Amino acid sequence: MKLSDRFMKARQKYGILLVLILLFIIASLLNSNFLSVRNLSNISKQVSITTILAFGETILIISGMLDLSNGAVLALAGLLSVSVFKMTGSLLLAFLVAIIVAVICNIINGLMVTKFKTPPFIATLAMMAMARGAALLYTNGQNIYQIGDYTVFGQGSIFGIPTPIIFLIVIGLFTWYILKHTRLGRSLYAIGGNEEAAVASGVNINKNKMKAYIINGVFVGIAGVIFMSRVNAGLPNGGQGFEFEALTSSIIGGTSFSGGIGTAGGTVIGAFIVGTLNNIMNLSAVNSYLQQIIRGAIIALAVIYDTYSKNMKVKSEKGEVEVDENSNS
Amino acid sequence: MAKDIKLRIENINKSFPGVKALDDINFSVKKGSVHVLCGENGAGKSTLMKIINGIYNQDSGNIYVDNELVDINSPVEAQKHGISMIFQELNFVPEMTVEENFVAGRWPTNKLGKVDWKESREIAKKLLEEEELHYSLDTKLKNLSISDIQLLEITKAVSYDSDIIIMDEPTSAISEKEIEVLFEKINSLRERGKSIIYISHKMDEIFQIADQITVLRDGKVVATENAENLTEDKVVSLMVGRELSKTFPKEDVEIGKKIFEVNNLNRKGVLKDINFDVHRGEIVGFAGLVGAGRTEVMRALFGLDRFDTGEIKIRGTKAEITNTSDSINNGLVMLSEDRRRYGIVPVRSVKENITISKLEEFIYGGRLHSKEEREVVTNMSDKLNIKTPSIETNVSSLSGGNQQKVILAKWLVNNPDVLLLDEPTRGIDVGAKYEIYKLMVDLAKDGKGIVMVSSELPELIGMCDRIYVMSEGTITGELSRDEFSQEAIMKYAIGSN
Numbered sequence A: 001m002k003l004s005d006r007f008m009k010a011r012q013k014y015g016i017l018l019v020l021i022l023l024f025i026i027a028s029l030l031n032s033n034f035l036s037v038r039n040l041s042n043i044s045k046q047v048s049i050t051t052i053l054a055f056g057e058t059i060l061i062i063s064g065m066l067d068l069s070n071g072a073v074l075a076l077a078g079l080l081s082v083s084v085f086k087m088t089g090s091l092l093l094a095f096l097v098a099i100i101v102a103v104i105c106n107i108i109n110g111l112m113v114t115k116f117k118t119p120p121f122i123a124t125l126a127m128m129a130m131a132r133g134a135a136l137l138y139t140n141g142q143n144i145y146q147i148g149d150y151t152v153f154g155q156g157s158i159f160g161i162p163t164p165i166i167f168l169i170v171i172g173l174f175t176w177y178i179l180k181h182t183r184l185g186r187s188l189y190a191i192g193g194n195e196e197a198a199v200a201s202g203v204n205i206n207k208n209k210m211k212a213y214i215i216n217g218v219f220v221g222i223a224g225v226i227f228m229s230r231v232n233a234g235l236p237n238g239g240q241g242f243e244f245e246a247l248t249s250s251i252i253g254g255t256s257f258s259g260g261i262g263t264a265g266g267t268v269i270g271a272f273i274v275g276t277l278n279n280i281m282n283l284s285a286v287n288s289y290l291q292q293i294i295r296g297a298i299i300a301l302a303v304i305y306d307t308y309s310k311n312m313k314v315k316s317e318k319g320e321v322e323v324d325e326n327s328n329s
Numbered sequence B: 001m002a003k004d005i006k007l008r009i010e011n012i013n014k015s016f017p018g019v020k021a022l023d024d025i026n027f028s029v030k031k032g033s034v035h036v037l038c039g040e041n042g043a044g045k046s047t048l049m050k051i052i053n054g055i056y057n058q059d060s061g062n063i064y065v066d067n068e069l070v071d072i073n074s075p076v077e078a079q080k081h082g083i084s085m086i087f088q089e090l091n092f093v094p095e096m097t098v099e100e101n102f103v104a105g106r107w108p109t110n111k112l113g114k115v116d117w118k119e120s121r122e123i124a125k126k127l128l129e130e131e132e133l134h135y136s137l138d139t140k141l142k143n144l145s146i147s148d149i150q151l152l153e154i155t156k157a158v159s160y161d162s163d164i165i166i167m168d169e170p171t172s173a174i175s176e177k178e179i180e181v182l183f184e185k186i187n188s189l190r191e192r193g194k195s196i197i198y199i200s201h202k203m204d205e206i207f208q209i210a211d212q213i214t215v216l217r218d219g220k221v222v223a224t225e226n227a228e229n230l231t232e233d234k235v236v237s238l239m240v241g242r243e244l245s246k247t248f249p250k251e252d253v254e255i256g257k258k259i260f261e262v263n264n265l266n267r268k269g270v271l272k273d274i275n276f277d278v279h280r281g282e283i284v285g286f287a288g289l290v291g292a293g294r295t296e297v298m299r300a301l302f303g304l305d306r307f308d309t310g311e312i313k314i315r316g317t318k319a320e321i322t323n324t325s326d327s328i329n330n331g332l333v334m335l336s337e338d339r340r341r342y343g344i345v346p347v348r349s350v351k352e353n354i355t356i357s358k359l360e361e362f363i364y365g366g367r368l369h370s371k372e373e374r375e376v377v378t379n380m381s382d383k384l385n386i387k388t389p390s391i392e393t394n395v396s397s398l399s400g401g402n403q404q405k406v407i408l409a410k411w412l413v414n415n416p417d418v419l420l421l422d423e424p425t426r427g428i429d430v431g432a433k434y435e436i437y438k439l440m441v442d443l444a445k446d447g448k449g450i451v452m453v454s455s456e457l458p459e460l461i462g463m464c465d466r467i468y469v470m471s472e473g474t475i476t477g478e479l480s481r482d483e484f485s486q487e488a489i490m491k492y493a494i495g496s497n
Helices: A003-030 A037-062 A070-088 A091-114 A120-139 A148-155 A163-181 A183-193 A195-200 A205-231 A242-252 A264-283 A288-317 B045-052 B075-080 B098-103 B117-130 B146-159 B176-191 B203-209 B232-240 B294-302 B324-329 B339-343 B350-362 B370-383 B400-413 B430-445 B457-463 B486-494
Strands: B005-016 B019-030 B034-038 B060-065 B068-070 B083-086 B164-168 B195-199 B212-217 B220-226 B258-267 B271-279 B283-288 B309-314 B332-335 B418-422 B449-453 B466-471 B474-480
Touching: A003 A264, A037 A070, A037 A163, A037 A183, A037 A205, A037 A242, A037 A264, A070 A091, A070 A120, A070 A148, A070 A205, A070 A242, A091 A120, A091 A148, A091 A205, A148 A163, A148 A205, A163 A183, A163 A205, A163 A264, A183 A195, A183 A205, A183 B350, A195 A205, A195 B339, A242 A264, A242 A288, A264 A288, B005 B045, B005 B195, B019 B034, B019 B045, B019 B195, B019 B212, B019 B220, B034 B045, B034 B203, B045 B083, B045 B164, B045 B195, B075 B083, B083 B146, B098 B117, B098 B146, B117 B146, B146 B164, B146 B176, B176 B195, B176 B203, B203 B232, B212 B232, B232 B430, B258 B294, B258 B449, B271 B294, B271 B449, B271 B474, B283 B294, B283 B430, B283 B457, B283 B486, B294 B324, B294 B332, B294 B418, B294 B449, B324 B332, B332 B400, B339 B400, B350 B370, B350 B400, B370 B400, B400 B430, B430 B449, B430 B457, B449 B457, B457 B486, B466 B486, B474 B486
Parallel strands: B034 B195, B034 B212, B083 B164, B164 B195, B283 B449, B283 B466, B332 B418, B418 B449
Antiparallel strands: B005 B019, B005 B060, B060 B068, B212 B220, B258 B271, B258 B309, B466 B474
């Protein structure tokens, strides 16, 4: 490989990491508290939930799908989990209920997409409304308080490491492993990259898409448990706008909305970029309405960048421009 | 400078990051002539044409139209200088009508900006009459064939008063008969004093229409000659830079047992009573006009399309095929005519594309064994001579021929018994074609059964042991090697039962 190619690869591989480092430098100059252990640990805890959702989102976007229902399903799963805990006092049971509920919702998503050929955008938008409605119906819009030991999932720690961060690491490694080292991962990349070619190569499209949604369901369920535990309550209205944060993180992390491209590592970095930006804006007391505008602008820019590099690729496909895209996962 | 020079290209250079695409290009096109530009993929033909058409800017060098220096920065500016380009992959809106297509982008409008449909109809009607085309103005483009649309595009180019018309491999997707119509059109354009730059790989057609031929290799002009001073062999060797011993490396291979048999394959309205067989070591051709149903047969057999009735036997036993994994597991694979759509996953690496259909081979306890995978891919890549910087390179950055080899490699990893190859050499350069022919012969020697669908008769005649001819969804003829001739094939291809 030529040196210039290597440089291109390195830039593509680490470019997004450089952005994060740059953000860290700017942030520490803006606010001396930024680099404190306390603040950094705080950022990690804050981003843990959206990062876990973003891992699911990455797996889905890679295979040409997406999930808009994860915020609402997170609320439904977390709420039922809290409720079961209050009834039985069993942490294990509560944990399993959250996962089962979220997986069921995502199996429905998957069925809509695979069996009934609904576009994932519409299918999960419908699920978003249904899951939110179900959560509100269950408690008649009321919050559940006094959740006792349930807080261990989101506020506890093991060997001094906060539990949300442990979940984040485990799920991140799991995502990396699935994408990089399994048949499922390869199949998902192929499906998202060119579904018709994947069919013609003997890849079972529906089975793999279903698996992607089920994995996403597990992640959403766990995120639901952490969320309710962190806010000390069962909130049927919780998790609103999380689908947006998760999508933003995934795309800023280099996942291509056209499918076939994306990594677990990139997703973590993307999520931390989003989290750090939020943190900086909060520490600098930026007006919260303005923050919303900035967040919207960021995702628009990320998608524009993605489309731009995609166009470069189309040209390279025709042999006009030599672009060596980073293909490592 | 001679007066009859319409377009002159002088010392054009163009570099892309990492490659010098064009190196000091010089040539000129005469008025009322067809100038063929040929060269392997990657030789720089498309880049050069895109510079002339204003899609790219040259790094240095000049373009003269009618001996006047011109500066072209976009296709619209190119049009102002009388240059139009008909692209290899036609871009059109399927829902547009013939009329709308003609006036798109230059709608006659009234003062308020409302489109004057009455006038636009007049314009379109006049154009069709002038060019002697007989389409209804209200026909939607999606209901026309590729060759019809090509003729419309050419008509459109003429209507823009273009004196220079660039055609990029216009025959790659149309049938022999349609090619004749196209050539008549080109001849009439030439008589009217238009200059045509015609890009092609196909030797027989190049010599049918060329007045001058310019051969490009590795971004340089290696020859510009009058067509009568060149021969096919000479052009091919100029293109590849070496003499090819034979165009078709066909060898006599011992024909073995029957390995693949299709009985009474039917699909209502598409396929009727398809019966054929393939033996070990045999290359069986499928000829026919575009739309005769050859691709449909292959797709049905491979499990991509359903069929109503029919029996498929592989190695003498009946095979139930309902989807592609059934056929792959039965040792039956298909290379699609549409490489981009059904062949490659462009954004993924050569490695991933090659192993996608056989991943279970590399999995131990749920984990991909990447070292073994790399070994297999590297071996396959060496065997098929895939030219790629690394096996981690994205398939999209390879040339067409190498992409085709990647797809073949994917199937060879499965070690199939029967290979259905639908237009295996379409759109790839001469050197890669030869390598694919060679590979087919090697596979036949290994006792595999090969089906080759092709619209290029010389290729079928040169490579096959037997040829079936299809017309209107059914097999109308079967020819053995000693009966092969273009005339015999065409007779069956046109006349249906």
